Every structure is written in C-alpha cells, then in structure tokens.
Amino acid sequence: MYQPSTTPYQEHRGFKRTFRQGHLSLGLFFPLEAFEGDTPRMLDQVALAKRAEALGFSALWFRDVPLRDPSFGDVGQVFDPWVYLGYMAAHTTKIALGTASIALTLRNPLHTAKAAASIDQLSGGRLLLGVASG
Secondary structure (H helix, E strand, C coil), rough: CCCCCCCCCCHHHHHHHHCCCCCHHHEEECCCCCCCCCCCCCCCHHHHHHHHHHCCCCCCEECCCCCCCCCCCCCCCCCCCCHHHHHHHHHCCCCEEEEEEHHHHHHCCHHHHHHHHHHCCCCCCCCCCCCCCC
16 A cells, blocks of 8 residues: 655665765666667666666666657657656666656646655665656
C-alpha cells in the first residue's frame, strides 16, 4: 500500500547518490548514442544505462522535448519522458533517474505530480524531478 514519504530530501536515495557533500558526481543525458541524421535510433539504451550504473555514474537524465525540430540540431527526446523513466527504472536498481527538465507549461500539473510520485515510488526513491517553464 502506498504511504506518503516522511523521509527528508537529504535521505532520498536519488538525492543521496547524486548530491553527496564533498563528492563530485557525474550523470549522463539520454538518449546516449552517436547517430547520423536528425533522429537517434534509440538502440541499446538499456545496455548503456546498465553500464553507466555499473561504472558508478550517479544519474541518468531525461528531457521533456515534446516536438522534434530537425533543423535545431538537438538530440532532444524521442520517447515520452515518463514512459522512458519507467522503462529505465525497471532495468536499473541504484542509479538516480532525473528529469532535466519537465516543461510544466505543456503538462497538466496534477498529471505531472502523479507521474513523478509514481516513478519515484516504483523506482525505490530514485527520481530527481527537474522542472522548467518551457
């Protein structure tokens, strides 16, 4: 049964792994691949995430880019960030999972809060929620 968290943010698993005092941490933005053309192929992302976790990277970061602009030259994001975070949460165990960032002006606040709470619970407390105005 779901129980609201009483854990201070300093004890949150994702926060502790990524923001340890006196330590440098490195994370990776996903998708992580070299590709030709304007769209990544999104292959082998789980293997790369598992490798990053095994090597001690602190976090995987996912962006909320709802529309693809081929002339912008930005990898952006092909998948919905919440679905992608859930998929990666199921394939990793320790690494923090962050949003960098969710575009609040494009999403219903209630759905955003529920999605964030769901990912945090299902990942065992590994979500780092970053938000922006667009």
